[in-house]
Amino acid sequence: MGSYGIVWNDELDIETETIYEEGKIIRIDEVPAGYLVGEAVCAARARAGMSQMELAKATGIDQSDISKIERGVANPSVSTLNRIAKALGANLSISIA
Numbered sequence: 706m707g708s709y710g711i712v713w714n715d716e717l718d719i720e721t722e723t724i725y726e727e728g729k730i731i732r733i734d735e736v737p738a739g740y741l742v743g744e745a746v747c748a749a750r751a752r753a754g755m756s757q758m759e760l761a762k763a764t765g766i767d768q769s770d771i772s773k774i775e776r777g778v779a780n781p782s783v784s785t786l787n788r789i790a791k792a793l794g795a796n797l798s799i800s801i802a
Contacts, residue, residue: 757772
């Protein structure tokens with residue numbers, strides 16, 4: 706996402722013009738944690754060369770839930786994230802700074 710971006714959940718129905726005119730600029734440290742987790746999962750999946758469907762089959766997690774995690778609208782458990790990491794051939798690392 707870099708230093709800026711647009712973050713909202715799927716329950717909102719907002720026109721792009723409204724976002725542009727009335728949106729709020731946020732700093733990267735204000736981005737919801739779920740978005741950062743989702744971004745990390747998506748990047749790891751891309752590095753592994755897997756589709757969401759392939760990851761779903763490898764983990765037993767529904768593809769729609771993988772999508773929600775990657776979009777930052779789901780709050781996956783550590784156990785779920787560990788299943789995803791193992792399927793991607795990666796290690797789960799959690800840091801509290």
